[in-house]
Amino acid sequence: MLEELLVFTTVVEQSSLNKASKLLNLSQPALSRKIAKLEEEWGVALFHRKGKRLELTRVGQEAYLYALEQRQRHQNFLQAVSRFKKAERTVVTLGASLTTIQTTLPPLVKAMMDKFPDIELKLVTGKTHEIVSHVRDKKVDIGVVASSISEAGLKCIPLFQDHLELVVPKGHELASPTQDGHPSMDDLNGRSMIIFSKGTWYRRLVDDLFGRYGIVPDVRMEIDSFEAIVRLLPICKAASLLPRSYLRRPLLRDNGLVSVPIPELEQTRRETCLIYGEKSELTSETKEWFTQIRESLVEELSL
Numbered sequence: 001m002l003e004e005l006l007v008f009t010t011v012v013e014q015s016s017l018n019k020a021s022k023l024l025n026l027s028q029p030a031l032s033r034k035i036a037k038l039e040e041e042w043g044v045a046l047f048h049r050k051g052k053r054l055e056l057t058r059v060g061q062e063a064y065l066y067a068l069e070q071r072q073r074h075q076n077f078l079q080a081v082s083r084f085k086k087a088e089r090t091v092v093t094l095g096a097s098l099t100t101i102q103t104t105l106p107p108l109v110k111a112m113m114d115k116f117p118d119i120e121l122k123l124v125t126g127k128t129h130e131i132v133s134h135v136r137d138k139k140v141d142i143g144v145v146a147s148s149i150s151e152a153g154l155k156c157i158p159l160f161q162d163h164l165e166l167v168v169p170k171g172h173e174l175a176s177p178t179q180d181g182h183p184s185m186d187d188l189n190g191r192s193m194i195i196f197s198k199g200t201w202y203r204r205l206v207d208d209l210f211g212r213y214g215i216v217p218d219v220r221m222e223i224d225s226f227e228a229i230v231r232l233l234p235i236c237k238a239a240s241l242l243p244r245s246y247l248r249r250p251l252l253r254d255n256g257l258v259s260v261p262i263p264e265l266e267q268t269r270r271e272t273c274l275i276y277g278e279k280s281e282l283t284s285e286t287k288e289w290f291t292q293i294r295e296s297l298v299e300e301l302s303l
Helices: 002-014 017-024 028-042 058-089 098-103 105-115 128-136 201-213 226-236 249-254 263-268 284-301
Strands: 047-050 053-056 091-096 120-125 142-145 154-162 164-169 192-196 218-223 240-243 257-260 270-277
Touching: 002 017, 002 028, 002 053, 002 058, 017 028, 028 058, 053 058, 091 098, 091 128, 098 120, 105 120, 128 142, 128 154, 128 270, 164 201, 164 226, 164 263, 192 201, 192 226, 192 240, 201 240, 201 263, 218 226, 226 240, 226 257, 249 257
Parallel strands: 091 120, 091 142, 192 218
Antiparallel strands: 047 053, 142 270, 154 270, 164 240, 164 257
């Protein structure tokens, strides 16, 4: 009956079978049959036919109000279905390590939400090998890892190159250029430092770096939070080596810190990548986001 009701409202609003026929792309005999079907089912006449014009009977007026209510309910239902399908289509589960959450993830999520504001994002944390396993096993849709992955069945999209930088409070001895220019690795020997906790990639990278150059720093604290390190550096008047991706200008400015270039630290480059399964059921919108995310992310990290 819904189809007949929708036809009925159109005929009423056009006051003409001819106009309604053109609007609905149906023949006039077909329209007449649908109206007749309603009249037969209800046992009443809906129109007074005056030549080519149609006028509603009293019961026809009541039927029109009823048909309008049904049409609105139908439209509301279709909108609800559309919202539901859209929500289903845009749920994305993202996996990342804790260090990635503190560095790459905030600008990554911002770029994603700017592109698709209605997306529903779920987050799973774990170490790099765990995230790779989750993506392979389809427990997460997308993984963000601080390394390039070459594994059958997985797509790996490079996002950006990252490296460590020396960070010190303003007024620190290493904050100003020396006569020879920027500080070198030797200037970190015996220096008071706050470094990342053991067992993490950043700590292994720092330990390898210190071992290569024979550096023995005065380690004041070992912390597993970049935010805590940043807040404690001015208090302890210490130095730290932190990833460039985390050190955006507002962060340094608001915490009274400066980033000091050391040429040797540029050798600590590591590529952060986005990974997903080749046969994953990601939406076209999400895959489109993959192709655009790098520029947005690089722009965000430069702030």
